[in-house]
Amino acid sequence: MKLKGTEILLKTLKSEGVDTIFGYPGGVVLDLYDDLIRTDIRHILVRHEQGAIHAADAYARASGKVGVCLVTSGPGATNTVTGIASAYMDSIPVVVITGQVPTPLIGNDAFQEVDIVGITRPCTKHNYLVKYTEDLAETVKEAFYIAKSGRPGPVLIDLPKDVGNKTITYNAPREAKLKSYNPTYKPNMKQLHKVVELIKTAKKPILFAGGGVILSGASAELKKLAKKTKIPVTTSLMGLGAFPGTDPLWLGMIGMHGTYRANMSTGDCDLILAVGVRFDDRVTGKINTFAPQSKIVHIDIDPTSIRKNIPVTVPVVGDCKISLKHLNRLIEEVNLRDIIKKRKKWADQIDLWKNTKPLAYDQKDIIKPQYVVEKLYDLTEGKAIVTTEVGQNQMWAAQYYHFDRPGHFITSGGLGCMGFGLPAAIGAQIACPDKLVVDIAGDGSIQMNIQEMATAVQYCLPIKIVILNNGYLGMVRQWQELFYKKQYACTNLDHSPDFVKLAEAYGAVGLRATKPDEVESVLSKGLFSTDTVIMDFRIEREESVYPMVPAGTAITEMLLV
Amino acid sequence: MNEEKHVISMLVDNKPGVLSRIVGLFSGRGFNIESLCVAETMDPHTSSITIVTMANLPIVEQIEKQLNKLVNVIKLRDLTGPKSVKREMALICVKAKTENRAEILSIVDIFRCKVVDVGPEHYIIEVTGDEGKLSALLNLLKPLGIKKIARTGVIAQLREPK
CATH class of the missing domain: 3.40.50.1220 (TPP-binding domain)
Structure with missing residues (x-):
């Protein structure tokens, strides 16, 4: 059977059970996209490549399958690096396919050329530059095998345009087996x-x-x-x-x-x-x-x-x-x-x-973030898939949403990567269409990948974004309060958009609560809506996360409320 | 804990980028490389790499585990100590003024080295040996004036069972 490189790639993806790809097209992957839409693989068009990789990461965590992300060369590829590093730190099985300039141009500083294999070497489990169409099927199989076996992790495949375009006689690849890679499953x-x-x-x-x-x-x-x-x-x-x-x-x-x-x-x-x-x-x-x-x-x-x-x-x-x-x-x-x-x-x-010393906070006439998360837990009966951004929002989510099941808390743990939560919610919702998916966010983090609102609305994803809005980069502010004599250097975020209007501008629903007694009604209204919803909770501005162990001290030496 | 010299020998896939993965691992994790030697083996699909590193024992353990984890590393052995034969080669360009020429030649003779290039003011000496031999030779030649030196780094092989 004669097949083009891109067809071989798609065929191998299918044989690996891939039904969803998160991606963003561009120059050198035009041919691949041209073939992709002729298959029954679902493509989710994100608005920034970082969104694609985070979504693929969360998709993997929520579905237990390997997440797949497809982007173009150069900036498309470099935009995934943060997400790859995050998946690497958290050991998440993801296969990232990046387009590359044609092989004769590699090394010539061609338009949108970047050595992505070199760049991602330290933050992938393994990566490949495919130089010959003949190697493609086996490489893809190997990539999936490496991504999901042993300690899982991201694997990147860099595919030059000419390698994808060449037609060869297709031979089904053999089972991936590597003499140099044999994870130990059975304990001594x-x-x-x-x-x-x-x-x-x-x-x-x-x-x-x-x-x-x-x-x-x-x-x-x-x-x-x-x-x-x-x-x-x-x-x-x-x-x-x-x-x-x-x-x-x-x-x-x-x-x-x-x-x-x-x-x-x-x-x-x-x-x-x-x-x-x-x-x-x-x-x-x-x-x-x-x-x-x-x-x-x-x-x-x-x-x-x-x-x-x-x-x-x-x-x-x-x-x-x-x-x-x-x-x-x-x-x-x-x-x-x-x-x-x-x-x-x-x-x-x-x-x-x-x-x-239980977890505790003072309830006052200003909304407390812990209270929002507790209410969220009550109203969702602890059954939601919760993604988070990074910072105080992440810690409050971890402390006050009592996770009973695995795979329901999706966060950038090792890398601590702001902007993770919204694209992650998209990935999780696509993996689990029948589950309630909530992104617990901060007003700082959410703005790092806010463009993905368009993706959520385009694909009618009923994800719920709970912004714990304190007008600060809260966790950094907390450190400044505790260890830098309250000098809030560059952490004041008082020029944020009106998140309710922003939601509406994207075609989503925007809700706001400014007082504690509005929390429950806003949450109920938002959570039970079938739309994409942003809920903006104006919380106590200088609330801190406790207990806290100052960096570099013993974990028994906690600062408490 | 004391830092010791360790000789790590690896069999790796002979593919582009493999050396970069190994060297990148050392720099990225703050490990140290004293010397590094790479060449193809009898099988053109594999290369052999010998790395000499200075580290304390827990770090050496971590270095070896991290290297083993690389998909392209097929086999790894710590060849530190007498269980292996270790050799290094050096080309030493030494100043050879008339009054020193005889002394240099006698050192070359004692150490069983070779003079591979001669000029009115210099000799280039080729020497092969273990670390002890090379440093002894260098100590003797230093006072006479070493102009340049090129060393290969250590290669090592496990001794066969007797």
Whole structure:
């Protein structure tokens, strides 16, 4: 069979199960687009390439499939770099296809030429410049295999125009198999036996889960382990939803804006069972004061995560789900009754922490952002997919929306990339058309990719944008308040658009609340609308996120309300 | 923790950009490269890379894991210590005034080097050996005046079982 490069690409995408692409056309991908619209692959036209990559990222998280993003060469490609870096930090499987100038022009500083493979080398799991049409099908297959296997991540394929245009005899590609790439899924059982011994003897254990649990679909196994052993659970920001946020064993999130009890437990525990985490600095605080008396078990599929930041007592390299499954089986054989009885004091201590310093805020006659998120949680019965921007809005969402299910909290965790939430909401809504998708935003972040409102309206996506509007770059302002003597250098955003009018200008619905008693009615009206809605909540301008661990201090040294 | 010299040898895919991935990993993560040697192996699809790095043990562990994680790295070995043979070659251009010429030639003889270029005022000496030999030779030649030097960096191979 004779096929053109672009046809081979599309055929291979189809065979990988791709039904949706987020993209933006341009010069060197004209041929590809010309063929694309003849297939049944759905193309979502964004308004900026950064929107495409964030949407593909969120689509992957919400659907469990690989997200696909298609852009042109040069600026099209460079506009995706931020989103690629974000997906890389959060280990999200995305395949990015970038157009490239024809091979004879590569290196000539041609129009819209950029060395995107060189630029994205440090922020992709792997990337390719396809030089021969004959290699295309296999490269695409390999890219999908690499993106979704092991510790997932973004993979970029750079496709020169002439490679796409050449017609060759098509041979179906063989299964992707690489001699140099073989992720370890099955854990070493010897190590797991050691873990069981540690669980048996620990007096003050905690479980600490991260994004890896969600990525490997290990939530049920995690829950089983926690319930069986009665070990309390905390998660990182990326792990929210891996364990039910309403469970009695739930400690709350750990880290810089973690709960008092989660952070205190970490400081005092004698065993941390860490699953699918990477001990990021926002989690550990000052590294040599982290969990000083604790033994640490670290289960992760990526060996580089283990012992990168902290010393580990028992390392276990393996897939979270498979490892926890085996661990649960081993635990079945242990008589836990006496062990759990002996931990009564630990459970009481945690209750004490919980009751003395719960998450709290003062309700006044000005809208509190925490109140908005709480109301949102009530009205959506905790069932919405929540995307966030980055900053205070993200932390309030993490603290006050009690995530019960995996895959319902979609945030740029590692990179902390402002402008993520709106395109992410678009990607999540496309992946889950029947779910309610809410972007919890700030007035600063939302303006970084506000152009995607047009995308949401064009595709009739009923996403809801909740802007916690304080007229500041709130998180930076908070740091200035606490650590820079209240000198608010360049964080005052008092020249923002009227978000209600802006929504209307895009053909969406705009609503506003300025007083606490308007919050519920605005939320009800907005959430149950079938349109794209922006809800502008004028919140207390100088509200801060607490608890807060100042950067570089121990996580038990929290600033509280 | 003490920094030590480590010799890491890798078998990698012989493809464009692979060296850049490896070097980029070192610079991006703040690891250090003392020397680097690359060449094709018997199989034209693979290359062998030898890197010498200075780092403490946890960092070496991290370097090796990170390198192993690269899709194009097929096999990696830490060849530090006596389990491997290590060699480096250098071309040393040394000032050779009449009064020093005999002394230089006797050093060349003792170290079993070769003079590969001669001029009225210089010799270029070719030397191959391990780190100890090269530094001993350089120490002797330094007072006589070294004009230029080119070193290949270390290559290494695991000793076969006896």
